[in-house]
Amino acid sequence: MQERYDAGAIEQKWQAHWEKTGAFKAEMDPSRPKYYLLEMFPYPSGRIHMGHVRNYSIGDVVARFKALQGFNVLHPMGWDAFGMPAENAAIQHGTHPARWTWENIDNMRSQLRKMGLSYDWSREFATCDEEYYRWEQLIFLRMLERGLAYKKSSTVNWCPTCRTVLANEQVEDDCCWRCDSEVEGKELEQWFFKITDYAQELLDEIDNLKGWPDSVLTMQRNWIGRSVGCEINFPLEGSEKSIRVFTTRQDTLYGATFMSLAPEHPMAAELVTAEHEQEVAAFIAKVRKQDKNKRTADDYEKEGVFTGSYCVNPVSGRRMPVFLANFVLMDYGTGAVMAVPTHDQRDFEFARKYDLPLVVVIQPEGDALVPEQMEAAWTGSGRLVNSDRFDGLDNEAAKEQIADYLTAEGIGKATVNFRLRDWGVSRQRYWGTPIPIIYCDDCGTVPVPEKDLPVVLPQDVELTGEGGSPLARTESFTAVPCPQCGKTARRETDTFDTFVESSWYFARYASPREQEAPLDKEQVKYWLPVDQYIGGVEHAVMHLLYARFFTKILRDLKFVEGGFNEPFTNLLTQGMVCMETRSCPEHGWLYPEQVADGKCSQCGQPAVVGRTEKMSKSKMNVVDPDHLIARYGADTARLFSLFAAPPEKDLEWNEQGVEGCYRFLNRVWRAVFDHVELLRQAGEPEDLPGAPRDLRRQTHRTIKKVTEDVDGRFHFNTAIAAIMELVNAIYAFKQAQQAPGVMKEALETVVRLLNPFVPHIAAELWCCLGHDEELNSLGWPAWDEAALVEEQKQIVVQVNGKVRGKVLVAADADQASVEQAALKEDNVARFLEGKTVRKVIVVPGRLVNVVAN
Template structure:
C-alpha cells in the first residue's frame, strides 16, 4: 500500500472495476426488502455543475447506505432529453438536435461516472429514444379513448414574427425571447390532459404524504385551490346574456358596486360599446404585453377599462358597470369577479383608482366603518349591514343564508371551485414526442393504430428559426392515409410538453427493456413507489404534481397498482458562492480574479452578494477542475459536509482543502498501522485507553447510523467520524491493543463508504478484506461497549460544590464515600469539622454534611 494518498489513481481504479463488474445492478428479488432511490434526472446540457454533484452525491449516500444495510436497492439514471435547448443549439450552431443531445449525454455520462455514483447503468435511457416515447404515445391513446385527453381552443402566447406559440418562460418582459417582438394572446386549438378529474384525489393524498416537506404539500394544495362558495348569475342590463361569477363571499353580495372581467373573457366583444371600442382595444394591447403570472401579483399596478355596459346585482337589482381588469384571468374561476371594494383589497385599490363606489356591508363589532374614511379593505369577520333582511347576521351564517336565498331566486347555487386547470400538453416545437393523432376531413381526429406506434420523430427536418413548427412543413411526415377511411389525411404536427416524459420515467426505470407494453406490472409493483425522491423545490407544482397525476392514470389503466409515485421527498438546497464584479468588465469567473484584481484590467474587484451559482453571474466552480485537483471523493465530501442537504450550501475553498486533508489523514491512519493491525482481533479484557477508543468507535457507529437513516444529517455524521479519526491518532496503546485499533479503522472506512466510496474500497482491501466494503454490511454497535467504565460525580460540602471525583460505574457506596472524603479540595473545606452524614445520589453527586 502506498503511503501517499493519490485520489486520481485510486478513483480511476475503482471506477474501472465498477464499470466491469456492474455491482450496482438491481433485479426483482421477492426475498429481499426493496429500496428505490431516485434523484430527478438531468437535462443533457453537456456539462455537470456543482448542483449536480451535490444532488447526486446526496442520493448516492442513501443508496450505498441502504445497500450496506441489506436492502435490494434500485438506483437508476437517465436523461430528460427533449426540449427547446436542443432546438436552439440546432438553429445557432447548425447541428441536429439528436446529435447535440446524444453527444451531450455521452459527455455527462462520463462526468457522472467520474463522481463514483452507484447507478444501475443498464437501466439508462433517454426520453428522446423512440423505445421510450412509443409507450407514452400508447398511454395517450388510452387517455384519448377514455376522454382524459382532448383538444379545445385555448389562449396562448403567440409571436407573430416567429409564427409560433411560446411557453411562459419564453416570454421576457412581454416580448419573444428569440426575436424580441411583442407577444400577444391568441386562441389556438391545443391538446389537454384532464388533470381536473383527479383534483380531489390529488388534494386528499396531500394529507397522506407524511414523507414530503409540508412546504411542497402546501404549494400543491394552493395550486389545486379547492374552495367552497356560490356561482352567481349577473344579468347583463338590456340583454338576455348572463355573466357567471364564482365567489367564496356571498355574504358581501350587497356590497358589489362593479364587475371585473378578464380581458380574455369570451363575452368581451359583446359587452364593449362602440364608444368604448378604441379605448378597450388600446387597453387589451397593453395587457397582452403583461406576463400572466405578473398580472396576479399583488405588486402589479391594477389597471382597467370600462366596457360601456352594465349588469344587474341579483341581490338588489342595482345597475353596476362592467370593467375589464388586468388582474383577472380566465384561468381562475369563471374569468369574472364581482367587485366588493369595501371588503377586498384589490377591488378597493381599483375602486379608488377609478373613483368607483365603495359600500360597507360587513361591520366589525364595536366599530363603525365609514366607506369614504377607509384606507384599506376590511376583510375580517363581522355582522351584515346595508343588506336588507340579512342585517345583523354574522357574516359566516350569512354565507349559507344568502346562498339559499339566491338558489330560491334561481340566480345562484352553492358549488365547489378549483384553481387547478387542465394540463395543456401541446407544443409547436420539433424536438419532442409526436402526438399520435391523424386528422381526416371526413372522420375527424383519428388515433394512430397501436400497431403503427411509435410515430417516430423524423430526423430530416430543416430548423431555420423562422417560426412555426418544422413538422408542419415536413410533407412526408405530415401526409398520411386515414386509418378509418383510407383517404388522404394529415398528422398532428404538435409535440408533447416535455413534462409528459418526466411524469412517468421513474416507472419505466423498473422495466426499461420490457417490450410488451409501457410497464411490466410485476416489476412496477415490486419497485414502486419510489422510496426516496430527491430534487429541487422549484418543481413543486409542475413536475411533482404531474407525476402524481400520471401515476394515477397508469394505475387506472391497469398498468400498475400504485397510488402515489414517491413515498418520501427531499428538496435539496442550492449551491451558492459570492459574486465578483469588475467596474469595467462586469461579472468575473473566480479564475479571472487574481489577488483581488481583475486579470483583464488590474482594477480592484467588487465583492458582491453570495448567490446561487449561475453562468450569468459567473460565480461558478467547474466540478471537473475540482475533481482533477482534489479527487471526486473530496468533491463529494465537501458537498455533503458543508451544510445539511435541505439547506443552501455556501462554497468555501478552505472547506474543500479541509476535506482533502481529512481524507489524507484517514489514508495515513490505515497506511501507518497496516502491518500492526493485520489479523488483529479485539481481546476479551479491554480497559483503560483501549476501552475508551472502543467506546468511541461504537458511539460513532450509533451516531452515524441514526444521522443517515431517514434524517439525512450527513454533516453531523461526517463530523462524528472526524472525531473518531482524532481519537485514533491520539491512541497510544496501539501495540498493546491492535484489535481495538483495527476495529476503529474498519468502522471509519465502513461509515465513510457511502460518502467517499473510492478511498474506502481501496483502504478496505488494503486491510486484507477480499470482498468489497459494501458487501461487508453496515456495522452495528455493541450496547455493552457504549457503557462508560467510570463516571464523574460532583462532591458537595453542606450543599456547595467543592470538588469532582471519578469512580467506577459499578463502585459500591463505601468506595464512593471514601473517594469523596479523600479528595484534596474537599478535605480543605471539611478540615477538623465533624462529618454528620454523607448523602450519595447515584450517578450524580455526593453531599457531605458537616457541623
C-alpha cells in the same frame, strides 16, 4: 500497499471492477425488502456541474447505505432529453438536436461514471428515444378515450423568442422561464390534460405525504387552491346571456354594485360597445404586459376600463356596470368578480378611483358603517343589512342560507372551486414527443391507431430559427392518409411539453426494456413507489405535481396495480452550491482560474469580490467538476459536497474546505499504511482497561452516531465529523502494539463507515488490510452496547448552587458512593470548612449539589 494515496489510479481500478462485476445491477427479488432511490434525472446540457456532484453524491450515500443494510436497492439514471435548449443550440451551431443531445449524453455519462456512483446503468434511457415516447403516446390516446385529454381554443402564454406556449408555471415575473423574454397572450388551439379532475384527490393525499418537506406541501396546497363558495349568474342587460362568477362571499351578494372581468375573459370582446372599443383595446394591451402575480398584489395600483355594458344583480335587481380590471385573472374562479366595494379592499379602492356606488350589507357591532365615511372596506364579521329576507343574520351563518336560496331560485349553486387549471401540453417546437393525432377534412380529429405507434419524430427537418414548428413545414411528416377514410390528411405538428416525459419516467425505470406495454405490472408492484426522491425545490409545483397526477392516470388506465397512488414516499430538496463572484473593471466576470493573487490574470487589475451566489455560468462563479476530480479525486469531491453543509441547506464553495477533505483522506490512508502489517496479524479486540477500552468505546459510539445520522436523517456532515474524531483518536492511541485487535477494529470501522461517502478509497483500504471479501458484501457494521458502557463518569459538584469541583466515579456507582466522593473533593471540602451540611442532592450521572450553612 503504496505509501502515497493515488486517488486517480484507485478510482479507475474500482470503477472498472464495479462495471465488470455488475455490482449495482438491480433485479426483482420478492424475498428481500426493496429500496428505490432516485435523483431527478438531468437535462443533457453537455457537462455536469457542482450541483450535480452534490445532488448525486447525496443520493449515492443513501443508496450504498441501504444496500449495506440489506435492502435490494434500485438506483437508476437517465436523461430528460427533449426540450427547447437542444433545438436552440442546434440552430445556433448548425447541427441537429438529436446529434447535439446524444453527444452531450455521452459526455455527461462519462463524467458521472468518474464519480463512482452506484447506478444500474443497464436501466438507462433517454426520453428522446422512440422506445420511450411511444408509450407516452399510447398513454395520451388512452387519456383521450377517457376524456382526460382534449383540445380547445384558449388564450395562452406565448414566448415570442422561443415561439412556443408556456404553462403558467413556466412564466416567471411575466417572462419566459428559459430566455427571460416578455410573455404575451395569444389565442391558440391547444391540447390539454384534465388535471382538474384529480384536484381534490391531489389535495387530499397531500396529508399522506409524511416524508415531504412542509414547504413543498404548502406550495402544492396553495397551487391547487381549494375554495368553497357559490357560482352565481348575473344576467346581461339586453341579452339572454349571463356572466357567471364564483365567490366565497355570497353573504355580500346584495352589496355587489359593479362587475369586474379579467381582460382575458372570453366575453370581454362581445361586451365592449363601439364607443369604448379604442380605450378597451389599449387597456387590454397594457395589462397583457403586466406580471400576473403583481396584478393581484395588495399594493399594486387597481386599474380598469368600462366596457359600456351592464349586468343585473340577480337578488337586488341593481344595474351593474361591467368593467375590465387588472386585478382579476382568468386563472382563478370564472375570471369574473362581483364587486362589493364596502366589503373587499380591492373593490373599495377601485370604486373610489372610478366613483362607483357603495352599499353596506354587513354591519359590525358598535358604530354603524356609513359608505360615504368609510376609509377602507369592512372585511370582518357582523350582521346582514340591506339584504332583504336575510337581514339580521350573522354573516357566516347567512352563507349557507343564501346558497340554498340561490339554488332554489335557479340563480346559482353552492360549489367548490380550485385555483388549479388544466395542463396545457401543446408546444410549437420540433424537439419533443409528437402528439399522435391526425386531422382529416371529412373525419375531423382522428387518433393515430395504437398499432401505428410510435409516431416517430422525423430527422429530415430544416431548423431555420424563424419560429414556429419546423414539423409544419415538413411535408413528409405532415401528409398522411386518414386512418378512417384513407383520404389525404395532416398530422398534428405540435409536440408535448417536456414535463410530460418527466411525469412518468420514474415508473419506466422499473421495466425500461418492456416491449408490450408502458410498464411491467409485476415490476412496478415490487419497485414502486420511489422510497427516496432527491432534487431541487424549484420543482415543487410543476414536476412534482404533474408526477403525482400521472401516477393517478397510470393507475386509472390500469397500467399499474397494487395501490400505487403516489410516486414518491420521501422527498429531499437539496440546497444550491454557491460561490463568491469575482469581476474585473475591464474584463467583466471572471472564472476562478482567471484570478491569481486576487488580480485579473488578463490585465493585473484587482479583482472585485462580489456576493456569494448560486453557481452560474453567466456569472462565471463555477468550478469544473472534471478539474476538481482530476486534481483531488472523486472521493474528495464527494466528501466535500457532503461535509460542507447539511443537504437541505445551501453549500458555500470553499477551496480550503476541499483541501481539508483531501488531507483527511490522506490521513486515513497514512493511518492504515503505518499499521498495515501489524493489523493483518491482529485478532479480536483485546479487553484491556484504560486507553484501549476508551478507543473501543469511541469506535462503537461512532458506529452508532453515523448510523443514526445517515439513516433517514441525512445528517452527513455530522456523521463525517464523527468519523474524523475517531481518526483523531486513532492517531492519539499509543498502545497499538499492546492492543492490535483494538486498533484493527477502530481502523476497519473507519473504512467501513466511510464506504458510502468515499467508496473508492474505502474499497482499496479494505483490500490493503488483507481481506478477500469485498467491502460492499459485508453489510453495515453494528455497534456493541456493552462496549458503549463507560467505566467512569465525571460528576460536577456544586456547593449552594455554585460549581466548586468535579469528581470521577464508577459508571455504576450508587448514590452513597457519589456523595462520599463529592464531599472528599479538595476544593469542595475547602468551601465546606466551618459549615454544616444540611442536604446533599444527587442528580444521577450528572451533578451533586451540597447545601450547607
